[in-house]
Amino acid sequence: MFSTPFILSFSLLLSLPILFFFVAPAFLTRPLPPIPVPDELDDLRLFRRASSAASFTSHLSSSSPKLKIAFLFLTNTDLYFAPLWERFFRNQSKSLYNIYVHADPTVKITRPHGGVFDNRFIPNAKRTFRASPTLISATRRLLATALLDDPANAYFAVLSQYCIPLHSFRYVYHSLFTSPSFDLTRSDPDPDPQLTQLGVRVSYRSFIEVLSKEPGLWRRYVARGKDVMLPEVPFKRFRVGSQFFVLTRKHALMVVRDRKLWNKFKLPCYKASSCYPEEHYFPTLLSMQDPKGYTRYTLTRVNWTGATHGHPYAYKPAEVSPELISRLRNSTHSASYLFARKFLPDCLTPLLDIADSVIFRD
Numbered sequence: 001m002f003s004t005p006f007i008l009s010f011s012l013l014l015s016l017p018i019l020f021f022f023v024a025p026a027f028l029t030r031p032l033p034p035i036p037v038p039d040e041l042d043d044l045r046l047f048r049r050a051s052s053a054a055s056f057t058s059h060l061s062s063s064s065p066k067l068k069i070a071f072l073f074l075t076n077t078d079l080y081f082a083p084l085w086e087r088f089f090r091n092q093s094k095s096l097y098n099i100y101v102h103a104d105p106t107v108k109i110t111r112p113h114g115g116v117f118d119n120r121f122i123p124n125a126k127r128t129f130r131a132s133p134t135l136i137s138a139t140r141r142l143l144a145t146a147l148l149d150d151p152a153n154a155y156f157a158v159l160s161q162y163c164i165p166l167h168s169f170r171y172v173y174h175s176l177f178t179s180p181s182f183d184l185t186r187s188d189p190d191p192d193p194q195l196t197q198l199g200v201r202v203s204y205r206s207f208i209e210v211l212s213k214e215p216g217l218w219r220r221y222v223a224r225g226k227d228v229m230l231p232e233v234p235f236k237r238f239r240v241g242s243q244f245f246v247l248t249r250k251h252a253l254m255v256v257r258d259r260k261l262w263n264k265f266k267l268p269c270y271k272a273s274s275c276y277p278e279e280h281y282f283p284t285l286l287s288m289q290d291p292k293g294y295t296r297y298t299l300t301r302v303n304w305t306g307a308t309h310g311h312p313y314a315y316k317p318a319e320v321s322p323e324l325i326s327r328l329r330n331s332t333h334s335a336s337y338l339f340a341r342k343f344l345p346d347c348l349t350p351l352l353d354i355a356d357s358v359i360f361r362d
Protein backbone atom coordinates (compact mmCIF):
# COMPACT_ATOMS: atom_id res chain seq x y z
CA MET A 1 0.00 0.00 0.00
CA PHE A 2 1.27 3.46 -0.89
CA SER A 3 0.97 6.28 1.55
CA THR A 4 -0.07 9.67 0.19
CA PRO A 5 3.29 11.39 0.86
CA PHE A 6 4.99 8.61 -1.07
CA ILE A 7 2.78 9.07 -4.10
CA LEU A 8 3.24 12.80 -3.87
CA SER A 9 7.01 12.63 -3.83
CA PHE A 10 6.98 9.94 -6.50
CA SER A 11 4.97 12.08 -8.90
CA LEU A 12 7.20 15.04 -8.10
CA LEU A 13 10.19 12.93 -9.00
CA LEU A 14 8.56 11.93 -12.28
CA SER A 15 7.79 15.50 -13.22
CA LEU A 16 11.38 16.63 -12.67
CA PRO A 17 12.80 15.46 -15.99
CA ILE A 18 9.77 16.89 -17.78
CA LEU A 19 10.27 20.27 -16.16
CA PHE A 20 13.94 20.08 -16.95
CA PHE A 21 13.26 19.37 -20.57
CA PHE A 22 11.00 22.35 -21.11
CA VAL A 23 12.91 24.90 -19.13
CA ALA A 24 16.50 24.04 -19.90
CA PRO A 25 17.48 24.68 -23.54
CA ALA A 26 18.24 28.11 -24.98
CA PHE A 27 18.82 29.95 -21.71
CA LEU A 28 22.40 30.21 -20.68
CA THR A 29 21.46 31.13 -17.13
CA ARG A 30 19.93 27.70 -16.56
CA PRO A 31 21.46 24.24 -16.58
CA LEU A 32 21.41 22.26 -19.82
CA PRO A 33 19.93 18.74 -20.10
CA PRO A 34 22.32 15.89 -19.32
CA ILE A 35 23.59 13.71 -22.17
CA PRO A 36 21.03 10.94 -22.89
CA VAL A 37 22.30 7.48 -21.87
CA PRO A 38 21.56 5.82 -25.27
CA ASP A 39 23.64 8.54 -27.00
CA GLU A 40 26.45 7.96 -24.55
CA LEU A 41 26.41 4.18 -25.20
CA ASP A 42 26.29 4.69 -28.95
CA ASP A 43 29.35 6.96 -28.71
CA LEU A 44 31.20 4.48 -26.51
CA ARG A 45 30.80 1.78 -29.15
CA LEU A 46 32.18 4.10 -31.83
CA PHE A 47 35.09 5.27 -29.66
CA ARG A 48 36.03 1.67 -28.75
CA ARG A 49 36.08 0.67 -32.40
CA ALA A 50 38.15 3.73 -33.32
CA SER A 51 40.61 3.15 -30.45
CA SER A 52 41.36 -0.44 -31.38
CA ALA A 53 41.39 -0.02 -35.15
CA ALA A 54 43.45 3.13 -35.09
CA SER A 55 46.18 2.05 -32.72
CA PHE A 56 48.16 0.14 -35.33
CA THR A 57 48.73 3.07 -37.62
CA SER A 58 50.90 6.12 -37.27
CA HIS A 59 52.23 9.06 -39.20
CA LEU A 60 54.92 6.99 -40.85
CA SER A 61 52.83 3.93 -41.57
CA SER A 62 54.08 2.26 -44.74
CA SER A 63 50.54 1.33 -45.79
CA SER A 64 49.66 4.98 -46.37
CA PRO A 65 51.67 6.46 -49.21
CA LYS A 66 50.44 10.02 -48.62
CA LEU A 67 49.56 11.69 -45.36
CA LYS A 68 46.19 13.38 -45.32
CA ILE A 69 44.56 16.24 -43.47
CA ALA A 70 41.11 15.43 -42.10
CA PHE A 71 38.94 18.56 -42.18
CA LEU A 72 36.27 18.21 -39.48
CA PHE A 73 33.31 20.58 -39.75
CA LEU A 74 31.10 21.00 -36.71
CA THR A 75 27.82 22.77 -37.52
CA ASN A 76 24.23 23.34 -36.48
CA THR A 77 23.35 25.43 -39.55
CA ASP A 78 24.00 25.32 -43.29
CA LEU A 79 27.68 25.33 -44.23
CA TYR A 80 27.69 29.01 -45.14
CA PHE A 81 31.11 29.02 -46.76
CA ALA A 82 30.87 25.70 -48.63
CA PRO A 83 31.47 27.43 -52.02
CA LEU A 84 34.66 29.01 -50.66
CA TRP A 85 35.85 25.67 -49.30
CA GLU A 86 34.99 24.07 -52.66
CA ARG A 87 37.46 26.47 -54.23
CA PHE A 88 40.00 25.76 -51.50
CA PHE A 89 39.88 22.05 -52.42
CA ARG A 90 39.56 22.58 -56.19
CA ASN A 91 42.12 20.61 -58.20
CA GLN A 92 43.56 19.02 -55.05
CA SER A 93 44.17 15.30 -55.13
CA LYS A 94 41.82 13.27 -52.93
CA SER A 95 44.93 11.48 -51.72
CA LEU A 96 45.78 14.55 -49.62
CA TYR A 97 42.62 15.19 -47.61
CA ASN A 98 39.29 13.96 -46.28
CA ILE A 99 36.23 15.92 -45.16
CA TYR A 100 33.79 14.99 -42.38
CA VAL A 101 30.77 17.02 -41.29
CA HIS A 102 28.90 16.69 -37.99
CA ALA A 103 25.54 18.43 -38.44
CA ASP A 104 22.95 18.60 -35.66
CA PRO A 105 20.26 16.17 -36.94
CA THR A 106 17.43 18.13 -35.26
CA VAL A 107 18.10 21.18 -37.46
CA LYS A 108 17.01 21.33 -41.08
CA ILE A 109 20.21 21.78 -43.05
CA THR A 110 20.69 22.07 -46.79
CA ARG A 111 23.43 19.62 -47.65
CA PRO A 112 25.68 20.72 -50.50
CA HIS A 113 25.45 18.29 -53.43
CA GLY A 114 27.85 17.35 -56.15
CA GLY A 115 30.93 18.87 -54.53
CA VAL A 116 33.50 17.97 -51.92
CA PHE A 117 30.88 17.90 -49.12
CA ASP A 118 28.70 15.38 -50.94
CA ASN A 119 28.22 12.30 -48.73
CA ARG A 120 30.62 13.61 -46.10
CA PHE A 121 27.99 14.11 -43.38
CA ILE A 122 28.70 11.53 -40.68
CA PRO A 123 25.76 9.23 -39.90
CA ASN A 124 26.02 9.11 -36.10
CA ALA A 125 25.69 12.89 -35.53
CA LYS A 126 23.62 13.93 -32.52
CA ARG A 127 21.95 17.00 -31.15
CA THR A 128 24.26 19.76 -29.88
CA PHE A 129 23.69 22.66 -27.48
CA ARG A 130 25.84 25.72 -27.18
CA ALA A 131 28.17 25.84 -24.17
CA SER A 132 27.49 22.21 -23.29
CA PRO A 133 29.43 18.92 -23.28
CA THR A 134 27.45 17.89 -26.38
CA LEU A 135 30.00 19.94 -28.35
CA ILE A 136 32.80 17.81 -26.89
CA SER A 137 30.92 14.65 -27.89
CA ALA A 138 30.37 15.94 -31.41
CA THR A 139 34.08 16.68 -31.81
CA ARG A 140 35.03 13.27 -30.43
CA ARG A 141 32.58 11.64 -32.87
CA LEU A 142 34.23 13.47 -35.76
CA LEU A 143 37.70 12.43 -34.59
CA ALA A 144 36.65 8.80 -34.09
CA THR A 145 34.95 8.62 -37.49
CA ALA A 146 38.00 10.09 -39.23
CA LEU A 147 40.41 7.78 -37.35
CA LEU A 148 38.40 4.75 -38.40
CA ASP A 149 37.72 5.88 -41.93
CA ASP A 150 41.26 6.35 -43.21
CA PRO A 151 44.60 5.34 -41.67
CA ALA A 152 46.23 8.07 -43.78
CA ASN A 153 44.47 10.84 -41.82
CA ALA A 154 47.42 12.32 -39.95
CA TYR A 155 46.24 15.79 -38.94
CA PHE A 156 42.70 16.58 -37.80
CA ALA A 157 41.53 20.19 -38.20
CA VAL A 158 38.33 21.13 -36.35
CA LEU A 159 36.37 23.93 -38.04
CA SER A 160 32.92 25.49 -37.81
CA GLN A 161 30.47 26.89 -40.35
CA TYR A 162 31.83 30.37 -39.54
CA CYS A 163 35.45 29.47 -40.39
CA ILE A 164 37.22 30.45 -43.59
CA PRO A 165 40.60 29.45 -45.03
CA LEU A 166 43.30 32.17 -45.06
CA HIS A 167 45.56 30.39 -47.55
CA SER A 168 45.55 27.87 -50.39
CA PHE A 169 45.34 24.17 -49.72
CA ARG A 170 48.94 23.74 -50.87
CA TYR A 171 50.12 26.28 -48.33
CA VAL A 172 48.17 24.61 -45.50
CA TYR A 173 49.43 21.15 -46.42
CA HIS A 174 53.04 22.28 -46.73
CA SER A 175 52.85 24.20 -43.43
CA LEU A 176 51.61 21.19 -41.50
CA PHE A 177 53.69 18.42 -43.01
CA THR A 178 56.91 19.64 -44.54
CA SER A 179 57.82 23.24 -43.79
CA PRO A 180 60.79 23.31 -41.40
CA SER A 181 60.13 26.95 -40.50
CA PHE A 182 56.35 27.26 -40.15
CA ASP A 183 56.24 26.83 -36.36
CA LEU A 184 58.22 29.79 -34.97
CA THR A 185 58.15 28.43 -31.41
CA ARG A 186 59.96 25.25 -32.32
CA SER A 187 63.47 25.04 -30.90
CA ASP A 188 64.24 21.32 -30.80
CA PRO A 189 65.53 19.94 -34.10
CA ASP A 190 64.02 16.74 -35.46
CA PRO A 191 65.71 13.66 -34.01
CA ASP A 192 66.33 12.06 -37.40
CA PRO A 193 68.19 14.39 -39.80
CA GLN A 194 68.03 11.85 -42.65
CA LEU A 195 64.27 11.75 -42.70
CA THR A 196 64.10 15.52 -42.33
CA GLN A 197 66.23 15.83 -45.44
CA LEU A 198 63.71 13.71 -47.30
CA GLY A 199 61.07 16.28 -46.42
CA VAL A 200 59.39 14.14 -43.77
CA ARG A 201 59.17 15.63 -40.34
CA VAL A 202 59.54 13.04 -37.62
CA SER A 203 58.00 14.68 -34.62
CA TYR A 204 54.63 16.30 -35.16
CA ARG A 205 52.89 18.53 -32.68
CA SER A 206 49.27 19.51 -32.29
CA PHE A 207 48.31 23.15 -32.76
CA ILE A 208 46.05 23.93 -29.83
CA GLU A 209 45.79 26.87 -27.50
CA VAL A 210 46.45 25.88 -23.88
CA LEU A 211 46.24 28.62 -21.24
CA SER A 212 46.44 28.33 -17.48
CA LYS A 213 46.25 31.82 -16.01
CA GLU A 214 43.09 33.27 -17.46
CA PRO A 215 40.71 35.43 -15.45
CA GLY A 216 37.51 33.57 -14.64
CA LEU A 217 39.19 30.16 -14.74
CA TRP A 218 38.17 29.37 -11.15
CA ARG A 219 34.54 30.24 -11.90
CA ARG A 220 34.61 27.82 -14.83
CA TYR A 221 36.30 25.18 -12.68
CA VAL A 222 33.59 25.24 -9.98
CA ALA A 223 30.71 25.55 -12.48
CA ARG A 224 29.61 21.97 -11.72
CA GLY A 225 30.04 22.22 -7.94
CA LYS A 226 32.92 22.84 -5.60
CA ASP A 227 34.88 19.58 -5.46
CA VAL A 228 33.19 17.79 -8.32
CA MET A 229 36.25 17.71 -10.61
CA LEU A 230 38.42 16.03 -7.95
CA PRO A 231 40.47 13.93 -7.82
CA GLU A 232 40.92 13.54 -11.59
CA VAL A 233 41.22 17.24 -12.37
CA PRO A 234 42.72 19.42 -9.62
CA PHE A 235 42.38 23.15 -10.28
CA LYS A 236 46.09 23.53 -10.98
CA ARG A 237 45.75 21.12 -13.94
CA PHE A 238 42.63 22.84 -15.33
CA ARG A 239 43.25 24.60 -18.68
CA VAL A 240 41.39 26.70 -21.21
CA GLY A 241 41.77 27.21 -24.95
CA SER A 242 39.91 27.46 -28.22
CA GLN A 243 37.65 24.60 -29.30
CA PHE A 244 39.03 24.95 -32.87
CA PHE A 245 42.38 23.23 -33.20
CA VAL A 246 44.54 20.95 -35.32
CA LEU A 247 45.45 17.64 -33.66
CA THR A 248 47.95 14.98 -34.62
CA ARG A 249 46.72 11.41 -35.07
CA LYS A 250 48.33 10.48 -31.77
CA HIS A 251 46.30 13.12 -29.95
CA ALA A 252 43.08 12.37 -31.81
CA LEU A 253 43.44 8.82 -30.55
CA MET A 254 44.18 10.06 -27.03
CA VAL A 255 40.96 12.07 -27.05
CA VAL A 256 38.85 9.19 -28.34
CA ARG A 257 40.32 6.81 -25.75
CA ASP A 258 39.74 9.06 -22.76
CA ARG A 259 37.08 8.02 -20.24
CA LYS A 260 38.46 9.50 -17.05
CA LEU A 261 38.26 13.19 -17.86
CA TRP A 262 35.13 12.83 -19.93
CA ASN A 263 33.30 11.46 -16.88
CA LYS A 264 33.97 14.82 -15.22
CA PHE A 265 33.55 17.21 -18.11
CA LYS A 266 30.24 15.66 -19.19
CA LEU A 267 28.59 16.64 -15.89
CA PRO A 268 26.04 19.43 -16.30
CA CYS A 269 26.91 22.89 -14.97
CA TYR A 270 24.65 24.98 -12.72
CA LYS A 271 24.74 27.76 -15.26
CA ALA A 272 25.73 27.23 -18.87
CA SER A 273 27.11 30.78 -19.05
CA SER A 274 29.91 29.93 -16.65
CA CYS A 275 30.77 26.56 -18.15
CA TYR A 276 31.83 26.22 -21.83
CA PRO A 277 33.30 22.72 -21.27
CA GLU A 278 34.36 22.47 -24.94
CA GLU A 279 36.98 25.18 -24.23
CA HIS A 280 38.44 23.21 -21.32
CA TYR A 281 38.24 19.50 -22.04
CA PHE A 282 40.75 19.26 -24.90
CA PRO A 283 43.44 21.64 -23.52
CA THR A 284 43.20 20.01 -20.07
CA LEU A 285 43.42 16.48 -21.46
CA LEU A 286 46.44 17.22 -23.66
CA SER A 287 48.27 19.18 -21.01
CA MET A 288 47.82 16.30 -18.55
CA GLN A 289 48.75 13.51 -20.94
CA ASP A 290 51.33 14.96 -23.34
CA PRO A 291 52.53 18.40 -22.21
CA LYS A 292 55.37 18.50 -24.75
CA GLY A 293 53.27 17.36 -27.67
CA TYR A 294 51.53 20.59 -28.63
CA THR A 295 52.37 24.18 -29.52
CA ARG A 296 50.07 26.06 -27.07
CA TYR A 297 48.78 28.25 -29.88
CA THR A 298 46.03 27.78 -32.42
CA LEU A 299 46.10 28.22 -36.20
CA THR A 300 42.56 29.63 -36.26
CA ARG A 301 42.48 33.39 -35.87
CA VAL A 302 39.61 34.74 -33.81
CA ASN A 303 38.89 38.30 -32.73
CA TRP A 304 37.85 38.52 -29.07
CA THR A 305 37.91 42.31 -28.98
CA GLY A 306 34.49 43.49 -27.93
CA ALA A 307 33.16 39.93 -27.47
CA THR A 308 29.59 39.62 -26.19
CA HIS A 309 27.95 36.67 -24.40
CA GLY A 310 30.87 34.43 -25.24
CA HIS A 311 30.62 35.21 -28.98
CA PRO A 312 33.75 36.57 -30.68
CA TYR A 313 33.57 39.43 -33.16
CA ALA A 314 31.86 38.49 -36.46
CA TYR A 315 33.12 40.22 -39.61
CA LYS A 316 30.59 41.91 -41.89
CA PRO A 317 30.65 41.97 -45.72
CA ALA A 318 31.85 45.60 -45.87
CA GLU A 319 34.92 44.66 -43.80
CA VAL A 320 36.10 41.94 -46.19
CA SER A 321 39.21 43.16 -48.01
CA PRO A 322 42.72 42.06 -48.99
CA GLU A 323 44.00 44.08 -45.99
CA LEU A 324 41.74 42.18 -43.60
CA ILE A 325 43.04 38.85 -44.90
CA SER A 326 46.66 39.90 -44.40
CA ARG A 327 45.91 41.28 -40.94
CA LEU A 328 44.21 38.01 -39.96
CA ARG A 329 47.14 35.94 -41.21
CA ASN A 330 49.59 37.89 -39.07
CA SER A 331 50.82 35.69 -36.22
CA THR A 332 53.72 35.89 -33.80
CA HIS A 333 53.74 32.11 -33.20
CA SER A 334 53.75 30.67 -36.70
CA ALA A 335 54.54 31.85 -40.22
CA SER A 336 50.81 32.57 -40.53
CA TYR A 337 47.37 31.74 -39.24
CA LEU A 338 45.71 29.23 -41.56
CA PHE A 339 42.00 29.73 -40.75
CA ALA A 340 39.81 32.48 -39.27
CA ARG A 341 36.43 32.93 -37.62
CA LYS A 342 33.80 34.29 -37.36
CA PHE A 343 32.36 35.65 -40.59
CA LEU A 344 28.71 36.48 -41.10
CA PRO A 345 27.10 34.29 -43.80
CA ASP A 346 26.68 37.16 -46.28
CA CYS A 347 30.46 37.62 -46.37
CA LEU A 348 30.48 34.73 -48.86
CA THR A 349 30.23 36.87 -51.99
CA PRO A 350 32.97 39.39 -51.12
CA LEU A 351 35.17 36.50 -49.95
CA LEU A 352 34.68 34.64 -53.25
CA ASP A 353 35.53 37.86 -55.09
CA ILE A 354 39.00 37.93 -53.50
CA ALA A 355 39.48 34.15 -53.20
CA ASP A 356 41.76 33.54 -56.17
CA SER A 357 43.49 36.91 -56.20
CA VAL A 358 44.14 37.18 -52.44
CA ILE A 359 43.16 34.27 -50.18
CA PHE A 360 44.56 31.43 -52.28
CA ARG A 361 47.55 33.43 -53.50
CA ASP A 362 50.34 32.83 -51.01
Ligand SMILES: *[C@@H]1O[C@H](CO)[C@@H](O)[C@H](O)[C@H]1NC(C)=O
Pocket residue numbers: 090091
Ligand atom coordinates in the same frame (compact mmCIF):
# COMPACT_ATOMS: atom_id res chain seq x y z
C1 LIG B 1 41.10 23.28 -61.93
O1 LIG B 1 39.74 22.93 -61.84
C2 LIG B 1 38.93 23.67 -62.73
C3 LIG B 1 37.48 23.37 -62.40
O2 LIG B 1 37.31 22.10 -61.90
C4 LIG B 1 39.30 23.31 -64.17
O3 LIG B 1 38.52 24.03 -65.08
C5 LIG B 1 40.78 23.66 -64.37
O4 LIG B 1 41.21 23.23 -65.64
C6 LIG B 1 41.65 23.02 -63.30
N1 LIG B 1 43.00 23.55 -63.40
C7 LIG B 1 44.07 22.79 -63.34
C8 LIG B 1 45.38 23.50 -63.43
O5 LIG B 1 44.01 21.59 -63.23
Ligand SMILES: *[C@@H]1O[C@H](CO)[C@@H](O)[C@H](O)[C@H]1NC(C)=O
Pocket residue numbers: 303304305306307313327328
Ligand atom coordinates in the same frame (compact mmCIF):
# COMPACT_ATOMS: atom_id res chain seq x y z
C1 LIG C 1 38.49 43.07 -33.97
O1 LIG C 1 37.20 43.56 -33.72
C2 LIG C 1 37.12 44.94 -33.43
C3 LIG C 1 35.68 45.26 -33.12
O2 LIG C 1 35.27 44.66 -31.94
C4 LIG C 1 37.66 45.75 -34.60
O3 LIG C 1 37.62 47.13 -34.28
C5 LIG C 1 39.07 45.30 -34.94
O4 LIG C 1 39.52 45.95 -36.11
C6 LIG C 1 39.12 43.80 -35.16
N1 LIG C 1 40.51 43.37 -35.34
C7 LIG C 1 40.94 42.80 -36.47
C8 LIG C 1 42.37 42.35 -36.48
O5 LIG C 1 40.24 42.63 -37.42
Ligand SMILES: *[C@@H]1O[C@H](CO)[C@@H](O)[C@H](O)[C@H]1NC(C)=O
Pocket residue numbers: 326327330331
Ligand atom coordinates in the same frame (compact mmCIF):
# COMPACT_ATOMS: atom_id res chain seq x y z
C1 LIG D 1 51.49 42.10 -37.52
O1 LIG D 1 51.47 42.18 -36.10
C2 LIG D 1 52.54 42.96 -35.56
C3 LIG D 1 52.50 42.85 -34.06
O2 LIG D 1 51.23 42.68 -33.56
C4 LIG D 1 52.43 44.39 -36.08
O3 LIG D 1 53.50 45.15 -35.59
C5 LIG D 1 52.44 44.40 -37.61
O4 LIG D 1 52.22 45.71 -38.10
C6 LIG D 1 51.37 43.49 -38.14
N1 LIG D 1 51.46 43.37 -39.60
C7 LIG D 1 50.38 43.43 -40.39
C8 LIG D 1 50.63 43.24 -41.86
O5 LIG D 1 49.24 43.61 -39.99
